[in-house]
Amino acid sequence: MSPRPVDPNLRPQLIDAAAKLLGEEGPAALSTRKLAAMVGTSTTAVYTYFGGMDDLVRAMVHEGFRLLGDRMGAVEESDDPVADVLALGWAYRDNAREHWHLYNVMFGGSGLSGFSLTDADRQHGRYTLDILVGAVKRCAATGRFRPFDPELVAHQLWIALHGLVTLDLGGYLVEPNTADVCFEAQVSGMILGAGDDPQRAQESLARAAQRRLRTQ
Amino acid sequence: MSPRPVDPNLRPQLIDAAAKLLGEEGPAALSTRKLAAMVGTSTTAVYTYFGGMDDLVRAMVHEGFRLLGDRMGAVEESDDPVADVLALGWAYRDNAREHWHLYNVMFGGSGLSGFSLTDADRQHGRYTLDILVGAVKRCAATGRFRPFDPELVAHQLWIALHGLVTLDLGGYLVEPNTADVCFEAQVSGMILGAGDDPQRAQESLARAAQRRLRTQ
DNA sequence: ATCGTTACGTAACGCTGTCACGTAATAGCG
DNA sequence: CGCTATTACGTGACAGCGTTACGTAACGAT
Incomplete structure (x- = not known):
């Protein structure tokens, strides 16, 4: 048989x-x-x-989503949830920079010509968001963020991260407004907008930066 | 001869x-x-x-940049510069939705397989940003925004707009956090972050919404 | 040992971008 | 007006692409 x-x-x-x-x-x-x-x-x-070729590309994209999920899943939950959010942002960005060709296929509308993602594929992408939502919820639970729609806040963070990453990969972010400068401005702006105290936000930023240095 | x-x-x-x-x-x-x-x-x-085929695509991309520039250039400068910024945001988004296939090639890293933009092409894209920078400067000049680095603020707006548009085109923004919901949250968040008064921001938002209805 | 089932190499089909070549058309000049 | 230089462009070819029909070889079950 x-x-x-x-x-x-x-x-x-x-x-x-x-x-x-x-x-x-x-x-x-x-x-x-x-x-x-x-x-x-x-x-x-x-x-x-x-x-066929399409399904091979699809499998490759799934692998890309897995890499992204692993990278973000590896960010530990500390007792500073805002620093966790920042660390997740860096994880997202670092992964996109490292696997930029994959990232383009994963999120770049057309990607390779003729290839397009299905709704099932997109579900893998949305897993990324779930991790972010969890961290934002913990920010709200500890009083750092206003208890206002963590899902929406996570979406805003995702949009900002994705916009930053793709414009960076496209070569649109040059001196003096480099991707690093914009990243910090964007993320800290959102955190303050979500209601965090400026002083504590600054401390969390420093903590997240240190964690990033430690893990790479 | x-x-x-x-x-x-x-x-x-x-x-x-x-x-x-x-x-x-x-x-x-x-x-x-x-x-x-x-x-x-x-x-x-x-x-x-x-x-060859590449240069034809390039010409098409230039046409796409021209369409985007025209659309944003058509936004009139009113005596409410914050409403102007919002109107520019909608113009950007509306153009991207209308010419989404072009937008993907213009800003989508790989776009069509084998095709990639040159630095000269990107200059056309950056013209978009210049218009935004001008509007943000006027917000700062009239005291609506803090006089802090209008270029960076414009970059942040662009990043947010681009992220929103591409995730939307990619099909990642679904109920209840649709592109419309995220757009408003994102843009009003940035405006408040830039220092505008919440009450006046709300008024500008309403004014921009009315202008949008009028021009389409 | 035989048989059913499946992997996979070979070769083909129609498609693609690109280019060499030949032809037709035109503007300038005498 | 006629000639000639110059250029657009149709034809046909080439290599390479994704995909598939077909034949063969390898294996597990009986």
Whole structure:
């Protein structure tokens, strides 16, 4: 009943090769033939392990979401929830910078030509938001933020982070308003807008900066 | 000395056809053959009027920047500069929604596969920012905003607008935190953060909303 | 040992961007 | 008016793309 078994290494190998190709030679270089050559099979492997090129890209995007989720999940919950929010912001930004080619496909409307995400794919992206919502809720619970719609506050943070990251990746943020400058202005502005005390916000910013140095 | 003259209509026709094709059939449908068929020439026209497919896309992107600039330039300077800023925000968002396929290519990192913007292209994009900077400066000049770095404030507004627009286009903003809800929260938050009086900010918001209804 | 099932290499199809080549059309000049 | 230089552009080719039909080889179950 059972035929030749699938090589369990081939699937991740193809995904890795695709990510590597995307990162090193750009989206135009992503082709079944190049991938097959890299992992030492033929182009049909893409069709047995995935439905086609689109599904391989989709799997790669899922991997990208997993990387982002891991990065943000690794941010520990401290007794300073505002510093946690800031640390999450940096985690988001650092991940996007590190895997910028993936980030573009994950969130860049068209991404590769002809490829588009489904609603199911987007659910993976929204997991990012859940982590942020939790941190914002803890800010509200400890009285640092006004108890006003944590979901909306998290959305605003996400929008600001995403806008910053994409304009940065697009090369639009140059001296003197670099991504770092804008990041700090944007995030601290939102925190003060959410109701935090300026003095304590400043302390949390410093704490988050120290945590970032420690973990990288 | 002079050969057969170039048909002056063919160039804009090709750009329009490309925009139409991009909007109606997606980025994958953009091909020299389809374009040639649409305007009634052969594929070589793309090479005589542009350097190739890339340059045609580039011309289309420039057209997109022009549309955005026109839309924002059409926002009149009133004696309520904060309302002007809000109106500019809506103009940005409305344009992006109307020409979303173009917007994705203009600001979406990879956009079409293999195509990438040059620094010269980005300068067109930054013109958008100049208009915003002017409005923010007028807010500061009239005492509505604190006189603190209008360029940075404009950057923050741009980042928020761009983040909102791209997440919206990507389908990430759903009930109850729709793009409209987030837009208002984001923009009013920034205005208050810039130092405006809450009461006057509310009035400006209402005024900008009325102006928007009037002009569309 | 045989058979059913499945992976996968080969080769093809239609599509793409790009370019060499030949032809047709035009403006300037005598 | 006629000639010629110059250029647009249609035709056809090329390499490379995603995808698939087909044949073969490898395996588990019986």
